Amino acid sequence: MKIGIISDTHGDYRSWEKAWNFLNNADVIFHAGDVLYHGPRNPIPEGYDPKKLSNALNTCSIPLLIAQGNCDAHVDQMMLDIPIQTPYVFSIIYGKRFMIQHGHNISDEDIHNLVRRYKLDFFITGHTHIPLLKKIDSCILINPGSTSLSKREDKINSLGLIEDGTVRIIDVETGENILSLNFNVTPHIP
Known part of the structure; x- marks a missing residue:
């Protein structure tokens, strides 16, 4: 099982190309929102080309599940053949239960x-x-950071990978681990 996790691409096609180097053999890719638009509070990313990014996502050979972010609008959905789901994506893959929510309007208690x-x-x-990795009971909370507009002090753009019992947040430029956490690979039995 290999699952790719990205978020906050903000229309940056170049960052998608870099991320694709690590995602191209994933079984599924989760996108936690803010897909095409850079948003009024963000700078325009260097590789900003939402039309080219939408074409790349539409032709992606790997199943892609997207949760709506605060910068995703109806016009973005018109560009994508993949549904932007709101406010949550829930999926069971390889016996593991996943939920995705962009994070802009949910509390820790929720x-x-x-x-x-x-x-x-x-x-x-x-x-x-x-990026963030932490345990909540037996659940792992993952924020992959942004592939495009990092707000880390060192400005490293990142994505997440789940593979072989490990969750890793990696630098999209180098593939180096930023954060990692091991988990039990035994499937959840309801």
């Missing part, structure tokens, strides 16, 4: 409640552009 209610193995957010 996340904890959802983790318990749905017996989640992974809860994925974006929005902050800062």
Whole structure:
């Protein structure tokens, strides 16, 4: 099982190309929102080309599940053949339960409640552009950071990978681990 996790691409085609080097053999890719538009508070990314990015996503050979971000609008959905789901994406893959929500309008308490209610193995957010890996009970909370507009002090753009019992947040330029966390690979039995 290999799952790619990205967020906050903000229309940056070049960052998608870099991320694709690590995602091209994934079984599925989760996108935690803010897909095409850079947003009024963000600078325009260097590789900003939302039309080219939408074409790349539309022709992506790997299943792509997208949660709506605060910068995703109806016009963005008109450019994509892939549904932007709102406000949550819920999926069970290889016996593991995943929920994705962009993160701009959910509290820590809400996340904890959802983790318990749905017996989640992974809860994925974006929005902050800062990578995060932490455990909530037996669930792993993942924020892959941004592939395009990092708000880390060192400005490293990042994505997440789940593979072989490990969640890693990696630098999209070098592939080096920024954060990692091991988990139990035994499938969840309802």
